[in-house]
Amino acid sequence: MQNKxxxxxxxxxxNSREILASYINEMDFIQEVKLYSDYNQGLEEIKSLKDDVIVILDISQGNSDEFIEKVRLHVSKLIITSTDYSTNMIVKALRMGAKEFLPKPVLKNDLFRVLKMFADENYSSEDSNSKVISVYSNKGGIGKTVIAVNLAKELAQVTKSKVALVDLNLQLGDVATFLNLNPIFDVSYVMKNFVGKNEDEFLKSFEQYKDSSLYVLSDPTYIEQAERISPQEIVSLFKAMKKVFTYIIVDMSSAIDENSLKILDCSDLIFFTTIVNIPAIRNAQRCLNLFKSRHYPNDKVKIIVNRYMDNDEIKIEDIENTLGEKIYWKIPNNYFTIMDAINKGVSISEVNSSSNIGNNFREFAMKVSDDIIEQAVIQYRM
Ligand SMILES: Nc1ncnc2c1ncn2[C@@H]1O[C@H](COP(=O)(O)OP(=O)(O)OP(=O)(O)O)[C@@H](O)[C@H]1O
Ligand SMILES: [Mg+2]
Structure with a gap:
């Protein structure tokens, strides 16, 4: 039996401190409740606690984002409360890393439900809203790896959540090269040996990127080491990753085979990538038709235009008209900065974070996380 x-x-x-304390004191699955009106003192206490800790932080008085971030650094089981329970406030709380938002006055039943969930020994802090995002195009050399690598890196930076970057472009994967990694384990080895292990061991099979919350699973260094993987193994890998990571970014090959279709079927979001030229857009059209035939939900497939230039002859509206879909995001053409990053084996933000493409990837990551959180809030309110 674990500690309470x-x-x-x-x-x-x-008043609200006392009410919360009286509710929590009735819950026999909680060891003790400590109350603080002085937030800095409370933060010191949180830092010193070695036990499993749940924090209830009221931000009705408009606490600074910086303070919330400090709390988040020390606890994952964070509940934010506020007298303002507008959608904006809930989005803000979840974006800042709160796992739950409770409107004030807090209802006893809501508090019981949330604390019980956190106290459960099988509770996994990252599973509930975990998303698999695949970066795909049925055309090669279009920027899938550039996008997967830099989106994953920026998502980890912006959200501070655990992000996995998985190279499923087996045999031809570039992720390890783009980030200059020498992985000990590769995807197929991890699929066969680590899926099903406990979370800590499973996480150790990934390579942490520098000191960030980005964890990478690369393809094998030597092609002859690449073992065949089955669609069923892909499903099991995703399931295991969803328990550990908030975002799972998948770099794919441009093949349309059984494994690619399995990855696409199992993804929560597909970032379908194209560039501004007629053959690429024709290809995109064909692929979007394929997705329609697989009955993906409307908002599962998002179109990304890579290597965009303002003076392109073909305009964004033309692409939207041809594809009958809105463009979700466009990434500027910046060959020099990208090649600089690839040659140095680092992300774009590490070579030039203030370049147009450095800013673009940061804003892209913010949009992705905001949209996912907003979606969660809509479900929250239902
Ligand atoms: N936004 C961009 N601006 C300028 N050049 C880019 C951009 N995105 C990608 N490139 C160039 O395109 C090349 C191919 O990119 P990348 O390797 O990401 O494509 P891919 O779709 O993953 O290819 P593959 O199908 O072979 O896996 C990069 O090496 C880079 O030179
Ligand atoms: Mg690639």
Whole structure:
């Protein structure tokens, strides 16, 4: 039997502190509740606690994002409360890394449900809203790896959540080269030996990128080591990853085979990538028809235009008219900065974060995480 969790409440309102304490004291699955009106003092306590800890942080008085971030660094089981429960506020709370938002006054049943969930020994902090995002195009050399690598890196940077970057372009994968990694384990080895292990061991089979919250699973260094993988193994890998990572970014080959279709079917989002030229757009059209025939939900496939230039003869509206779909994001053409990053084996933001493409990837990551959170809020409100 594991230790019962502690609860630390940071709330400047004495009434709500007392009410929360009286509710929590009735919950026999909580070890102890500590109350703080002084937030900095509360933060010091959180830092010193070695036990499993759940924090209830009230932000009705408009606490700074910086403070919330500091709390988030030390706890994953964070509940934010506020008297303002507008959609904007909920989005903000979830974006700042809160796992739950409770409107004030907090209802006893809601509090019980959330604390019980956190106290459950099988609770996994990252599973509930985990998303598999595949970067795909049925054309080669279009920028899938550039996008997967840099989106994953920026998502980890912007959200501070655990992000996995998985190279499923088996035999021809470039992820390890783009980030200058020498992985100990490769995808097929991990699929066969680590899926099903406990979370800590499973996580160790990934290579952490520098000190960030980005974890990489590359393809084998030597082509002859690449073992065949089955669609069923892909399903099991995704399932295991969803317990550990908030975002799972998949770099794919341009093949349309059994494995690619399995990856696409199992993805929550597909970033279908094209560039501004007629053959690429024709290809995109064919591929979007294929997706339609597989009955993917409307908002599962998002179109990304890569290597965009303002003076392109073909305009974004033309592409949208041809494809009958809105463009979700466009990434500027910047060959020099990208090649500089690839040659140095680092992400674009590490060679030039203020370049047009450096900014673009940061904003792209923010949009992706905001849209996913907004979707969660809509479900929250239902
Ligand atoms: N936004 C961009 N601006 C300028 N050049 C780019 C851009 N995106 C990609 N490139 C160039 O295109 C090349 C191919 O990109 P990348 O390897 O990401 O394509 P891919 O779709 O993954 O290819 P493959 O199908 O072979 O896996 C890069 O090496 C880079 O030179
Ligand atoms: Mg590639």
């Amino acid at each position: 969790p502690m609860v630390v409440v940071l709330d400047s309102n004495p």
